[in-house]
Amino acid sequence: MERKHIEFIQSQSLYWTRGPDGIELKVLSEEAATGDRAALIRYPAGWQDNREDSLSAEEFFVLDGQLDIGGESFRRNYFGFLPERTGEARTSESGALVLSFRFASGDPDGRSEPLRIDTAAMPWDVTVLDGKLTHLRLARKILRLGPNDSGRTYLLAGLPHGVPQVPDMPQETHPHAEEMFMIHGEMKSPQGIMTTGAYFYRPGGILHGPHVSEFGFLMFMRQPGSNRVITEWSERRAPLPIDAAFAPRSAFELPEAWRTPHPVRPVY
Ligand SMILES: [Fe+2]
Known part of the structure; x- marks a missing residue:
């Protein structure tokens, strides 16, 4: 199954919804049956969560603030990838605005090495052009x-x-x-x-x-x-x-x- 065509929305037009764990969420696109989801997530300052359950793979990009996952810091312009895992400590002292792409539970496409990239420090590739x-x-x-x-x-x-x-x-x-x-x-x-x-x-x-x-x-x-x-x-x-x-x-x-x-x- 695949997420549905939507082209395009301005995320400012969507309302924030508050999750039970204190984060705020704007779901941009979702396949509810599988959990495949794109969302903006707002973590309040001082937020912390220690999960012990199974978490599906996730790609994310920090738009603002700082998020700490398993002792590693992700600041503005950082990209992260986390494969499917059991348990996680996630905190945000300053608060953070994060673009998140959660994979469907059990998705084999989410089985690869974790990544933490300061994208602002990467060089641009200007060689490949259609x-x-x-x-x-x-x-x-x-x-x-x-x-x-x-x-x-x-x-x-x-x-x-x-x-x-x-x-x-x-x-x-x-x-x-x-x-x-x-x-x-x-x-x-x-x-x-x-x-x-x-x-x-x-x-x-x-x-x-x-x-x-x-x-x-x-x-x-x-x-x-x-x-x-x-x-x-x-x-x-x-x-x-x-x-x-x-x-x-x-x-x-x-x-x-x-x-x-x-x-x-x-x-x-
Ligand atoms: Fe295209």
Whole structure:
């Protein structure tokens, strides 16, 4: 089973819900039957938890604050991966805002070595570019490659003024899923303008794009189903999505707050 198509939401539009253990949660995407889930998690200052039960594998990225797990510190811009395990001591003295991707219980894709990466200290890879995406001036940092070609997790950045001087462009389809959280920046799409805090989960086989960026972006990307991007470009070209109105696509009915247009430019 797979999580459902949602493209896109601004996570600011979702309400925080308080869990029984004191954390606050915004569930971005979930397969309730298996526990496969993407969420924003807010740990209050002084939070601590000692679990003794079985915990499914988890990838996470610290957006703010600091989280300590098993004596290891994860600060802002740190990426972590924890395989399925029994028991865990997790604390946050200062509080933390964390982007979390919890695997389904027993998922073999979550069986690999734990990772703790200070992503801000990694060099950007600017060498690998798809010829049809040169307008975005892309760079990336690969954070994790799943076992058995099960998926790649990476940071993707693009320069401002990534809008080509053409009226239309081809669209793309992948056989694998794509999942994105906008850490900072802006990207224009036919579904509207994604800004800081935007999120989508797109299963494989869905025609999408074109995408252009006027102000640049830093994205947290996941690619469930393949360790490399496989793209089929359409023959037919679609108009450039300049300032398209917010019109999210989804495989289920979105709550009204999620469909409400959001500010796309800073307010001074
Ligand atoms: Fe894509």
